[in-house]
Amino acid sequence: MTDDIEIVFLGVNDAGMRVYNWLCERTNVFVRALLTTEEQLTLIEDTEPDLVVSCGFRHIVPEQILDIPEMGCLNLHPAYLPYNRGANPNVWSIVEDTPAGVTLHYMDPTLDTGDIVARREVEKHFSDTGKDLHQRLEDAQFELFKQTWPSVAAGNVSTIEQEDGDGTYHRTSDFEELCELDADETVRTRELLDRLRALTFPPYDNARIEVNGDTYYVDIDVRRE
Structure with missing residues (x-):
């Protein structure tokens, strides 16, 4: 053109x-x-x-x-x-x-x-x-x-x-649900690690869990040998 x-x-x-x-x-x-x-x-x-x-x-x-x-x-x-x-x-x-x-x-x-x-x-x-x-x-x-x-x-x-x-x-609401961790849920180790890896996005607090009435935020660092 x-x-x-x-x-x-x-x-x-x-x-x-x-x-x-x-x-x-x-x-x-x-x-x-x-x-x-x-x-x-x-x-x-x-x-x-x-x-x-x-x-x-x-x-x-x-x-x-x-x-x-x-x-x-x-x-x-x-x-x-x-x-x-x-x-x-x-x-x-x-x-x-x-x-x-x-x-x-x-x-x-x-x-x-x-x-x-x-x-x-x-x-x-x-x-x-x-x-x-x-x-x-x-x-x-x-x-x-x-x-x-x-x-x-x-x-x-x-x-x-x-x-x-x-x-x-996926909708934004799906992501919001993913951020809510259940302290009593039983999950496979790989599935939990994948979820935490996906939600780790500093400086944002994404993954969160409530324990004994307190809310905690969770990030993860996976390093290759």
Whole structure:
């Protein structure tokens, strides 16, 4: 394409800012706006960009907005779709031992179910905490986007359809329940360690347990010999 690709960017997290800044440095790209709230989405109706790119946006984009950009709406998700749609994919990759990775996909009216443009698996280790894996996924999102961008800009991408019923999905409420440890529950050692590893994300206090009326927060450090 010889004309500038006009983009509206949706995002708020660290990976999103890295992608946003990288796009702003491209030739033949004009990033018209960075939106972080649901109320700002009307700007897409006003500007009618060629493309919407999302990374870290915390709201579902309505179908009438998705239909506006001629080149579609792309989202970077820190999961190897169709596994771990929704919230906290780094946590569930550890807890449920599902593939960890990152995916660039077209957005549709439901969450993380659109056609896949590109995806990449990210390695996991038993010593990983949720924070370790989260940081690795952020790096992988940025690298995947840079690698795929020339094909996107040229309008030369092939996609993979996500089949209904495949993969996994989690809400924020699932994460909140995971944080509540039961002092009287009997669990396998590996399952408990995986849960604690996944919830360890300093400086945040995630895993918590109540003993004799007092609440304690739990982190874990697993080291390889």
